[in-house]
Amino acid sequence: MNPKYRKIFEPIKIGNMTVKNRIEISPAAPRLASSDSLVSPELIEWTRELAKGGAGIVTVGISQVTPPNPAFTGYTVNMSHDRVVPGLSVLADTIHRYGAKASIELAGFAFGHNMPEGMSPIDVMSQEQIDTWIKLFTDGAERALKAGMDMIMLHGGHGILISNFFSPLFNHRTDKYGGSLQNRARFACELLDSICTRVGNRLAIEFRLSASELVTGGIELDETIEFIKIIEDKIDLVHVSAGLLLDDAIAPFVTQPAYIKRGYNVHFAAEVKKAGLKIPVATVGSIDMDLASDIIERGDADICAMIRTAIADPYAVDKARTGREDEIRPCIRCVLCLNRTHGNEGIRAACSVNPKAGRELELKHEPLPAKVKKKVVVIGGGPAGMEAARTAADRGHEVILFEKSEKLGGTLNLAVSPDFKADLKEYLKWAIRMTSRHPNITLRLATEATPERILAEKPDSLVIAVGAQASIPPIPGLDGKNAVWVGDVESGKARTGNTIVIAGGGLTGCETALDLARKGKKVTVIEMVTEKQMIQVSPNPMNALLQLLRKEGVEVLPETKLIRAGENHAYVQSSGGEQEIPFDTLIISLGVKPRLQEVAKFNNLVNDVRIIGDCSVNRGTLYTATTDGFNAALDI
Template structure:
């Protein structure tokens, strides 16, 4: 057959190993890491799903090679731990049996030891080691490694590499980027040593060179060794792209694949993991430049999820391999869909950081658009229902669509009733905000899947009790969503006010000077968009902080963007909207006037309980999901919709 994306779909040989395509699963840390650093069964299933989905290689992350100087709560492959080698063996086997190459990332956190510890207070009891003495930004003292300790760490890389090969891993990724230990030696910002490991670029590359040589000695010739490096550290005092080129040139003879990432976790999380505020593929230029100067294959990554863009990257010679992390959480079967020409079925990553925020908060995984993520061990395939039933779903937002398509895939007869003329629910409002447009597109992806699965969609169909009962359903899923909260403030329903949910329909009403009343996530993102359009924007929020409903990964990046162009006014409560702006009261009860001819009302959402109350007895089995339970997130709506359908 003729492949739609021939370059992306073509095999590649790295070392002595042939990879089935050019799409690889980037390193992603597991969740059920045992107390002694073994890979739990949940994490094994987590990695296996990306292998089933068609990735060429799946990288297990992170295996810390030297627990004596790196007490991070991560994987440790050590024969002194009885469950260690078996857990790695089962993980490698789970990946390999689906045709993917199992790879293991070998790391050392250096001064950032303890980053992945669930109990952050325990970090203070760890010894933090790096290239040089110093103090971390959080005040933790850092000690310089002695030459004897360096030699011990180098040997540890070789030891763990040998055990990884024994366990069945067929490639190793050596983490030399993102501010971890080897990067700390490469970086002039961190490395102030005056011995043979510091000073010149050649000296700063010495630890990386010794580590790579140690790994090669352990695994032998032809075994693929991949070096993950930051093409540039992207901050003042760190090394730049030209230095990155020289680092790659100095180390390429010791590796089979040069994996070019960007930045550091500590000084540019949004660079290493490009947010929705950045262009897809914004870091590809780093790999493209390095590729011009080396002979070994080069890999790139960074917010990639579009097959056409990835095809162009390979076809034009910018890189030889593309890596995806979050994109393969959103749709683990993305590579397989690319290979089969089904790219129109791909569920795209929203770059909302739910996945990474959940790991930081609860040490688990969750994905906004994929309810299976983090729970793969419970089953990642929808099973047919033993008894086929008639199901009515009320509401065509993300939760309702997920419920409808899941129920239909189980073999049920499904009718979806949507009172408006367009599907999407609250996601329709995202169509006018470019950096959130993929959220709007999610509706189309879910709807297409629902229709292919056999769902009957009825638009302009308000679900009354009589209408639902006339269908005689066996089960009813109510996903009626929420409505904007409009508080009784004089003038809030005036002609110069646009409710944030309706901005996509009334954007022409918004002038050049805008007051956004409400500093939650929706208000902040709308404010940022308006500022990006060149408008003068002010956010009025009665609390002391903005966007408390944003997750811990997304919020700092959002705030950094807002601070560039939006005036932020906290501690003010709106009391009246006029044609010239908003009258507010501060905490002392004093009146403050905030000027702006246009006002965006973004005061939150209220659950549509009235619909629930009317329909609660309209079928023998009723499940209520999403915002009509409590105004919350797309993540909760899709997750609840999926499981409501599985329960029928």
């Protein structure tokens, strides 16, 4: 046992059960259930990884208690029919196999159409409908019990049904369910009583809530604490989150991107703890193993829930327990996972740093030891090249990695300097550490790959990961003396004046704007597409980023096209006509393009060549880089 995390591994009693440690896998629906909302082999393998990784509690993600609505519930577990029980029992057994407790999140959504202004769906709910909801939840709880689950988590936060009743923002009823907090808590109390009557103390109950809905008129901490006191005799664990999902501006505070501080809800949990409850308190929100240790040591919460730490590295808990914490692959809080599962696409979870995430069934036994040991040369030590090198080396191949600069990391080295890129910096350090110390990898740093050098190594397989370069469109003036490429600004190679125009409002342009604005510069961002389209690229972080930019006084001009640049003016066109914007420095952030000429130098050198990462796609991301690197190495 690693003494550093001693407190985390102290068992805790929740209701009638003893949990082996203080880490709970927070609910996440990875969209891996079957299309008819039953447990699938894919979901079982996703869950197995989380349980095997060492957490004390594994919570199955949002599982609705109402009959499936294909437009909304697809590929998540549905608890409204007994058909769910057999599959769910396999899931419970899988979790138990690794000594964890099995829990499932039950939830419902109140939908209303053509609601009068200022009213919410629960305002018009009849007593009969309320009773039906209570029955649906109670039936769902009983099915969880039948399947062998140890606990249910009732979703009473983030603006969905149960919370709507006790939130003053949503509840405008004037009957016994509205008005005073006692009345607004009535629905939760009746629901909990009904569940307790049906399942007794054979199932523990965790209640998830938003300590603050983070909007004017929403529930606030003081009232939340009073609410918890009303229900505490009916539950076994309270789970403190914050925010609302229904509000795009607030949603990033539920699953915080890298620009928002870690441990976002801990201060709320600490206040709840101070209220002297009889039940333990869990908290959640950008918690990694080190932070969890601090939280438990300080007594700010009794349990730390986390999901992204575990998606990025399912074995994080066990690595911490066994003194291998430097091997934990850090989550960069890019929120790709949630943008996929909860965004417009509603597709399976995936991860920028863990290429197996969401593919646990397909890759269950990968990476397999190679049948024939080969010599693999990788050109390029960026994230794709490093991933390919490590995976090939893990399989037993002998790997030579060429990197022309003095250190590994490629373009990631450019991006990590702002404070809000601390998570990415940790990942970069991890990737370099794990690559550098792998016994099967030989590094050739500060060594430019040439066809002669590559052939001299006599490789069986060649992996080309030479990355991308700036894409500068043919707009007049972009070669002017005050125009610089965003990558050179990020790396510190290019200096900037005080008044800055950034051409290109993608994530890179906006992050650079935030960094410069925080350094006291006056920044304007111009972007051709609409604000909605800007957000669509990566909704969760972009929603947060745009709010932060406005707070820092950055002017963001969507639907504005750069026509030409003078020495100190950008000439732009928008629906309001032509306009000139002064600058000391014009930063060009208009994307990158694959380094095809570099690729062409090598791609016929040997029979087995794989081209991966940014040099193989337009608009590559860290996700495409690591996935490509991993996939390529599996097939060598």
